[in-house]
Amino acid sequence: GESVGLHLPTLSVQEGDNSIINCAYSNSASDYFIWYKQESGKGPQFIIDIRSNMDKRQGQRVTVLLNKTVKHLSLQIAATQPGDSAVYFCAEIYTGGFKTIFGAGTRLFVKA
Amino acid sequence: GAVVSQHPSWVICKSGTSVKIECRSLDFQATTMFWYRQFPKQSLMLMATSNEGSKATYEQGVEKDKFLINHASLTLSTLTVTSAHPEDSSFYICSARQGADTEAFFGQGTRLTVV
Numbered sequence: 001g002e003s004v005g006l007h008l009p010t011l012s013v014q015e016g017d018n019s020i021i022n023c024a025y026s027n028s029a030s031d032y033f034i035w036y037k038q039e040s041g042k043g044p045q046f047i048i049d050i051r052s053n054m055d056k057r058q059g060q061r062v063t064v065l066l067n068k069t070v071k072h073l074s075l076q077i078a079a080t081q082p083g084d085s086a087v088y089f090c091a092e093i094y095t096g097g098f099k100t101i102f103g104a105g106t107r108l109f110v111k112a
Numbered sequence: 113g114a115v116v117s118q119h120p121s122w123v124i125c126k127s128g129t130s131v132k133i134e135c136r137s138l139d140f141q142a143t144t145m146f147w148y149r150q151f152p153k154q155s156l157m158l159m160a161t162s163n164e165g166s167k168a169t170y171e172q173g174v175e176k177d178k179f180l181i182n183h184a185s186l187t188l189s190t191l192t193v194t195s196a197h198p199e200d201s202s203f204y205i206c207s208a209r210q211g212a213d214t215e216a217f218f219g220q221g222t223r224l225t226v227v
Binding site: 036091 | 118146148153154158205207209215216217218219220221
């Protein structure tokens with residue numbers, strides 16, 4: 001299947017600090033991108049999305065940045081809280097097709 | 113957001129038996145559903161794309177005769193793991209989308225353990 005089966009990199013941050021999680025996507029034709037949060041033993045939950053005609057989108061405490069030139073996506077979490085501890089995946093979609101392809105994921109640990 | 117329900121949430125079966133996992137979109141019609149497999153500490157690996165009323169499209173390396181997918185209605189897709197072996201033990205997750213340019217909603221996953 002598509003997507004990379006690597007062991008997850010880990011980001012450890014202090015409670016209250018900002019977190020930045022990065023993702024490289026693979027298909028230059030992808031035009032829709034989503035960040036998901038996955039807690040242990042659960043399915044992924046939608047956090048925020050961005051379309052390829054934008055380079056930045058803000059939500060509540062989260063911001064997604066898209067750099068199409070280098071096929072890079074980032075998720076910024078402001079004032080990180082213990083409840084933010086989870087695995088975060090970026091997903092890319094080419095809306096001319098149907099697949100949602102996941103990146104490798106990053107495990108976020110928030111230290112109290 | 114929309115709700116996708118996956119059942120069962122966990123199952124233990126004997127080697128050689130078959131297991132069926134259901135994925136239902138509860139409050140929307142999903143023309144397309146996806147099945148993923150996830151090993152511990154790894155990302156989600158797309159197994160197949162399931163379109164209502166037609167045959168599923170399997171990703172390279174996924175055995176279609178082993179992982180049978182049926183998408184009989186706009187709200188239900190099933191994955192049957194046939195003749196399960198211990199190496200099939202994994203976390204299986206489905207997702208559903210209403211359209212190509214909308215977010216996918218995920219089920220809660222099914223933990224399959226084959227003993």
